Amino acid sequence: MKREEELHTIELIRNGNLELYKVIVEEYSPRVLSVIRGVLPCKEDAEELAQDVFVKAFFSLNKFRGDSSLSTWLFRIAYNMSISKTRLKKVKFVPIESAQIESNNCSDISEEEIYMKEKRFELLNRLLSSLDPSERFLITLFYNQEKSIKEISQITGIGESNIKVKLHRIKKKMGEMVGGKMEVSYG
């Protein structure tokens, strides 16, 4: 959705068009869900929280000034809510199972591929469990959503240099996990 179109849609939603909000939800929910899933690996919890994010966003639409993109604004709400949830309930990390994730053409996957996938999930779980919720959110924004350091700073409220340091540490940790194969070239 283009920016102007996005702002026009938001204006119409503010005037009470709930049907148009469904379009926004359909468009942004996969992205919001993906980042929340990084923080809350339990699928049901993540989906519940993602719904709450969209509900909160709906009632806060009047506060959306359009300074940032809608996705950045939604990610900010998602960040605040998911961090609050992990703090409030002290959510323990639940390992992600490969079966929980959508998979295309499951029948076409060979045994070797399944084995590799399991290994990847094992590594992913080890990595995510070694990070705190804020760091998990940060790397999903950076790698999954391709957000820039500046945008991540806007979303999380963490300083840009601090984000770079955190990313460097995460990569270093990751490098150690895969046996030093990963190159850490900056910091």
Place this chain on the structure above:
Amino acid sequence: MDEKFEKDELLRDLLNEINYRSAPLSFAERVSSKIESERVRRERRTETVQIIVVSICASALLILSFIYLNNRYFNLTLEDLRLFNSNFGVKQLLYRVKGIFISDGTLLWYILAANTALLIVIQQFVQNYLYSSGRIGKS
């Protein structure tokens, strides 16, 4: 500085595993349903707050009017309330009340009563109008 950050393929590939390609089934419908529930909850909360505020204002007004009426007509003091426990006190109090209702100021009292009744009727009309126009939700 941003461009200097290389994106490691391994991390991206791994995290890609938790990526949603599309919204889960009926996700938008569940969000709409939650929005409706939240809207009702917020309306009820607003109504409750309105009722509390109106009740506080009405109580304050009533107390002030009692104080005014007492100062203007009854002039009851704490000493009178203590006398109320004895027969002498009750007798004295009843005489004072009788003096108020059957005196030169009686007409003023009747006007006050009529005004109060009129205000109650107006309040009922306004309340019914606000309910029917949907400006105030029914609890």
